[in-house]
Amino acid sequence: MTLTPNDWRKLRYPILAFGCALLVAGLIATFADQYRTKQEAALQIEETNYRKARQKFESSGLEKETIIKYLPVYNDLLKIGFVGEERRIEWIERLRQIHAQYNLFSIDYNIGQQENYRPDFVQDMGNLVLNRSVMELKLDMLHEGDLVNLLGDLHQRTPPFMVRDCEITRPVGAEINANDLKANLTARCELDWLTLRDPELGRNL
Secondary structure (H helix, E strand, O other): OOOOHHHHHHHHHHHHHHHHHHHHHHHHHHHHHHHHHHHHHHHHHHHHHHHHHHHHHHHHHHHHHHHHHHHHHHHHHHHHOOEOOOOHHHHHHHHHHHHHHOOOOOEEEEEOOOEEOOOOOOOOOOOOEEEEEEEEEEEEEOOOHHHHHHHHHHHHHOOOEEEEEEEEEOOOOOOOOOOOOOOOEEEEEEEEEEEEEEHHHOEOO
16 A cells, blocks of 8 residues: 555654654653662662661660670779879879888889880770870888888779889898898889770760
8 A cells, every 4th residue: 555645644643643652651661760760779778777777776775785784894993093084193192192101111203104005915905095104113122011012002092003014122232131120122113004095085985
């Protein structure tokens, strides 16, 4: 069958209408596909947010239990000065009290500048920062018990510290006599005074 020019003129509008219909159908299909993709992406985001919120809720419960469990220990560490600012004045005052309590001979000391401390026996400190201040201590003694009393009392009443080194000497040729009230021995020690902080909080723990 051969279409004449007159036939084409009659079919022009139906063909245009059909073409428009195909174009509209294509646009609708494209829009629907984009809408479906956006909805799927939004759903994934919502599911991710839900999982994060659930994990946060569950972890907050664990954090609360941890806080309740370790709060008494934290308060004890706070009281003795292990957490927060170092308390040099209290250290010195305690030395003076020990000096008077045990009737010791002269005590000389020098405290160095505070510095970061990463001991080998601590594998992971997390966000926490351990600091130390090194104290050089010189103690004239009647006998070794004076040093034992000094370190024992400091251990019970002050923040944690470690004895890095301690050397006991006596005058050359002198004999130790605990009955003579004179300095028979001299102890020279280095102590590491320790404090703990969390720098990410912008304040002390």
